[in-house]
Amino acid sequence: MIQVDHVSKRYNKSALVVKDVSFHVGQGQIFGLLGPNGAGKTTLMQMISTLLKPTEGTIRITGLDTKTSTQAIRRSIGFLTTEIKLDPLSTPNQLFDFFGELYDIPREMIPVKKKESFERFGISPFADKRIMELSTGMKQKISIVISLIHDPHVIIFDEPTNGLDILTSRQVMDYLLELKALGRSVLLSTHIFSVAEQLCDEIAILVDGTIVDQGSAEELTQKTESKNFEEAFFKLYTKYHKEG
C-alpha cells in the first residue's frame, strides 16, 4: 500500500534530512518508524502524506505517485501529526462538520459518523466545548477522529500517543489494532518502545535520516544480541549516530 523508494529530502540549502530511505508497508500491516528527535521521522511522514515533495526518489500510495496525484492520495490517507493543530475557538462538533464538508461526506452521514466516533472516544460530553478548554488527551482524540473522518485506507500517525496518559494510549492502540484487523495499512512513528514493540509488525530504526535496520521487534533484538528491544535500539543508535 505504501511504497517508499530511495527517498531523500533537503530543505532549501541545508544538509539532507532524509537520506535514501526505502521501505514497504503492506495491507493490514502496522509499520513503525522509531528514532530519536530530529531523526527525520516527521519529514518522512510529511512527504508520504504529500505535504512535502521528496528531493529524490518516489513514494507510491495504493500505486499512485505522491508527486503527481496528490489530491487522489489525500482522499485515501488519514494523517495525524502534532504539528497539525485544531482551531482553539471551534468546538469538536463544528470541526467535525467542517471537515465532513471538506471531505464531501454525504450530509445525512455526518451526524451518524460523528455520534459513532465521538462515543467511541468519549468525546460526546465535550462536543460543544471550545478546543482551547479541553485537555491535551481530549484534543489528541479529536484530532484522531477528524483525521479518520473519511475512512482512509492508509493511516499515517506521527506520535499518536504523545502526551497521552496510559488509559488513553491504550484506547488509541486498541483502535489501531482494530483498524489493522479491518485491513488498513498503518504507518506509525514513535519514540516510545513499548508502543512500537506491542503494535508494530515491522519496525524501521531511523538514525540521522537513514534507516539503519529493519524487522520485527524480536528480529531486531536477536540480530543485535540484546536482552530486550530497548537495548537493541540503543546499540543500533550508538553504532550509527555520528556526533556533530
Added chain:
Amino acid sequence: MRRAIRALVRKTFGKNHSMKTQASVITLLCCVGFVIAVLAYLSSLALYWMRRERPVNYAENIIVVNPPETWRKFSDRFLSDYQESVAGEKGMLIYREWDAVYDIFTFDTWMEENDAFLTIVFPEDFDEIVLEKEIDELPEILTYFPSDHPEYATTRNDFCETTLSIDYLRYVQIMSGVPFEWGDFYNTSTRPSGNWASWGKIVKERSSRMVMPLLFFIGILYVCMLSGMNAIAGEKERGTFSSLLMTPLSRGTIVLGNFIGVFLHAMIPTCVLLVPTVFFARASGLLSILLLVISLSLFIAAITILISCLNSSIVSAQTTFLPIFLIILVVCVTCMQDSTKNPINPFLPIYGHFYGIGDGMMGTVAWGSVLVCILGTLLLTGICLFVSERVLHKEQFTVAVETKSEKQLRKAAKALAKQQRDYVSVSRAKVFGYTSQRRKSLLSFLVGHALLPLALLSLFQPVAMIPALVSYMKSPESTKFISMFKDITSVSRISEVFDASVKVFSGFMQDKYFILCMGLGYWLVIAIYIGIVRLREKNPLSTLGFPRLTSSDPQGPAWKAYVRGLGLGLILISSVYLLLLLTGQVTCDGFSLETDSIGLFILYILMWIPQGATEEIMMRGYMMPRVASRFGLPFAIFFSSMCFSLMHAFNAGFSILALINLALIATFFAVFAYKSGHIYTVCAMHTVWNFCQGNLFGLEVSGNPGSASILSSSATDRASDILSGGAFGPEGGLCVTIVMAAAFGVLFLAEKRKKSKKSANV
C-alpha cells in the same frame, strides 16, 4: 467543491483573531483620524455657510483706514456721487484710524458691522512720503474684502482697478508733481470665496467626491485586512492550516473559498455605506457605484489573500499589508485634489474607483472610464488569485520547515545574543534608584532623551502662543514686523527677521494670556512625564526624583526641602545681583511695580512654579538617571547640562559665555540633586532663580526681558556685556560664573564636612 467552498466561506466568518494585533489597532486609529480630519474640513465649510445669514439687500459701504489728506480731497471732489454708483443702493465711505494695517480680524468685524464690501488701508504717513517728491514708487495700499459677496465682485474690481489705481494715482501725481508707479497692490480676501447658494453645492460636492469614496475605501480596506489576514496567515499561525492542506481540496479551492469569504466581509461596510448613497445618487449613478465597489472589494480581497498566503502569522501579514494600505490612502488623498485629475487617471484602478464613486454620487457617470477601470481591476484580481494559488504549492509557504540552513541558524544565534545583551539590565550608576529595564540602540537612546524635552516644549509653546499672537496682530507693532518678511532679500535680512521674531516672542512675556497658557502648558508637560514614568516605564515616582519624604528623613518632609530650595535660590541670585551692583554694571532704580500689573505679577509667580519644576524634571529628574544608568554619572551630568544649555540657544543674546554659564548652573543643580537624592530643592531653586531675575530685580531671564517686576534695574553707561551678560541677562555674564564657582566651592566644602563628620561618628 461547492460544499467545500461554502464551508471555507463560513469558516472565515468564525471568530476573528486578527483584531487584537497592534497593527490592526494602529490602522483603525489611522482610519478614524483620517475620517475625522476630512469631516472637520467639511464641517468648517458648513460653518461658514451657516454664518452667512445676512440679507442680500444691504447697503454697500467702503471702509477707509487712515485716510490721508489727498484721499479726503480726492473723494470730496470725485466720489461725491459714490452713493448712487454702487449697485443702486446707498453706499458710504466710512473713515477709521487704525495702526495695525495687517489686522484682518478687526477689518473683518468692521465690514460685518457696517455692511462694507471693501476696506482700503493706507499707511499712516502716506501723504508725507508722497509729497516729499523723492520717491519713484508709491507706498503700498492694502485692500481687504469679504469674498462671500460675489455679487459685488465687479463693483469691487472696478473700484480697485479704476478709481483707486488710475484716478487716484493720477490725482496724487498731479498733487505731488512727480510721475511714479504703484507699488505692490495687495488685494486680500478675509474669508474663503463663495456665496450663500453655492455653499450648499460645494458641501454636497465635496462630501460626494471626497467623504463617500474615502469611507468606502477605508471600510473595505480595513475589513479586508482583518478577515483576509485571519483567513490563511491566521490559520498558519495557529497551526490549523496543515489540516486544511491534508484534505483532498485543491489549492485553488482553498484560495477561492477564503477569497469569497473575505469578499463577503468587505461587502458588509459596502452595504452599510450604500444606504445613504441611495438617497443621494440617481439610478445610473447607483449602478456605477455598486459595480465599482464590488470590483474594488474583489481586488482588495485578492490582495489580502495573496499577502496572507505569503506570510505565516497575522502580525507579519498585517505589517506587509500596512504599506499597501497607506499607499492606497495616499492615492485617495491625491484624488481629492483637483489638480491631479488628468484624463488617464479615471481609467486606472483605485484612481478610477475614487473618481467613479464621486461621479456616481453627483450623477455625472462616465461609463467608458468606469467600465475600463472595472475590467482592469478584475484582471488584477485574477492575477492576484493565480499567484496566491501558485504560492500555496511552494513548501516554504505551507509547511513549517523544521531544519534551518546554517546561515539561518547563525542569524538566529546572533539575534538571540543581541536580545540578551539588550535586555539584560546593567546599570552603571544608580541615580534616584533608577535601574534600566531595557536597552535601546545607542542612537535612539540619546536622540530620544535629547529630543523628548524639545519635542514636548515645541508642542505646547506654539499652542500657548495663539491667544497672544491674535492680540499681537491687532496691535500696531505687528505692521512693522509683518512688513519685514516682505523685504527679505538677503541673508543678513534673514538674521534681522530672526532677531525681530525673538523680540516679538519676548514681547509675549507681557501678555497675561500667554503667561497663563504657558503655566498650564508646563503643568501638562509635568503630567506627561509622570505618565511616561508611571505608565510606560512602570516605575515609581522616586525614579523621577520625587521620593516620598517624611519628617523622619534627614532632609525632612518634601515641603521643607522645597522651602529650603527657595531660600538657597534666593541667596544665589541675590549674590549675583549684589555683584552686579558692586561692579557697577547695573543700578537699582527703585520700586517699580504698578498696581495694574499686579495681576500679571501673580500670573508670573504661578507660571514660574511649574516652569522651574518642568525643566528640572526634564533634565535632572528624567534624563539624568536614565542616561546615568547606561553611561555612568559623569556623562549623564555632562549630557543633561549640555542639553539644558542648548535648549536656550534660540533665546536673544545667546553667547558662548551664556552656554558655559547655563551648563555650570545645570551642573550645579545636577550635583545638588544627585547628592540630595531628590529634586524638590532644585525645583524650588530653579523657580526662585528665574522669578527673582525677572520679577524681583527686573533683569532679563535667559534672553527674555522681565516685566511686572518689584524693583527696576537698568544697565549703567560703563556696563560691559562680558560682566553683565547684555541682552541675555546676568546668565550671559561673568558675574554668574563667579557666583556659580563660589557655589561649587561651598557645596564641595559642605560635602567634605559631612564626610568628616560621618567618619568621626564611626
